[in-house]
Amino acid sequence: MMHQIDVCLTPELLHLYDLKGKIVVIVDILRATTSMTSALANGVADITPVATVEACRDLQSQGYIAAAERDGKQVAGFELGNSPLAYLDGAFAGKRLAMSTTNGTLAIEKSKAEAAEVIIGSFLNLLAVCDYIQTQQKDVLVLCAGWKGKFNMEDTLFAGAVVESLVATHTYSCDAPLAAQRLYQVAKEDLIGFMSVASHTKRLQNHGIEKDIAFCFQLNEYTIVPKLRGSVLTK
């Protein structure tokens, strides 16, 4: 039996979707879900996503490593910002991480109450996410974190990649997955080139993190699928 796949272009539209029984794939390519994937693939014990900087600070006082950015910058007093490169070489292996980001954490908060399961997607683990979904007999919603409530390109491209990868097992009846798939088909030969004119890339370029951006668009570096269990992400 074919299952359904749908794409929610921003958390602001999430109230229009029924999450019951579904796998929700959270995506915030630049950079929350990319960092989560990188962290867990590089030995971090688990990640507690929180909505506010204050909640992150609370967990820091209990021994967690604190990671948070606001408007693309690391929060003062925290060990980490939102760079997926910080976890390479197992620099934080075995540690527990508390993470708050502008858009990504909010998407998780909004979906964890209703969905059957919440997993984390990024280009780094695209194939692993799609393989995992195909082992489950469930409908899927890809939830794009967006940018301050609005549509963004990078999350939509990832959603399109998932739609395209699942054509054999998952159909759709709405236009958001269709648009995401079409955009991905145009972009896929040169993701970074296609993204060079997108707004978030331009914003981040001012922060001098070109290496971060290049890493965020690398496909299938890792085979893990981060999954929310209670309030904690583990691989």
Added chain:
Amino acid sequence: MMHQIDVCLTPELLHLYDLKGKIVVIVDILRATTSMTSALANGVADITPVATVEACRDLQSQGYIAAAERDGKQVAGFELGNSPLAYLDGAFAGKRLAMSTTNGTLAIEKSKAEAAEVIIGSFLNLLAVCDYIQTQQKDVLVLCAGWKGKFNMEDTLFAGAVVESLVATHTYSCDAPLAAQRLYQVAKEDLIGFMSVASHTKRLQNHGIEKDIAFCFQLNEYTIVPKLRGSVLTK
């Protein structure tokens, strides 16, 4: 000086946009704004868009011609549904029209309080709309009516056509106009073919209105720009 163009993908996201001083272009290709354009181009005196069927019925009792559809079907007791073909040959020339539709009227209601001006766009008057915008020194927001709050393809393609037509005078800094433009670039050689897999086309196919759909994707049939003055649309 370059002006800004932005695209709001559904009225559900309109609270994220500042309309002050802007021209808002309302678009509901299938079929409200296409019908409005057709009606005024074919001699209808004016159109009063209303949110509810009841408000439409009130105006009918005052001598207006009543046009309304719900879920793609004409409302019982009304002279017209939402077909743009009904106005050809001047069948309602000189008449005042009251119109309520599922998505399009709502988009007008939501924007008329704040925007500098509200105009009506469709493929039928694409060039006229773009020419009009270029005579004004204003920022522009294309407001897609969407489908029950969600993104839809046809309105986004029109938005992309406007973005593409205004590249010489209007820039953008968000991803929604970028995505709309890219989708239009893919679709423009064969709009109807591209749309044949979109959800709204499929829904309407069940209503046997292929001729309506073909008409909705004809470019530049008319040179009028319907504009909201008070609560009434005139050309």
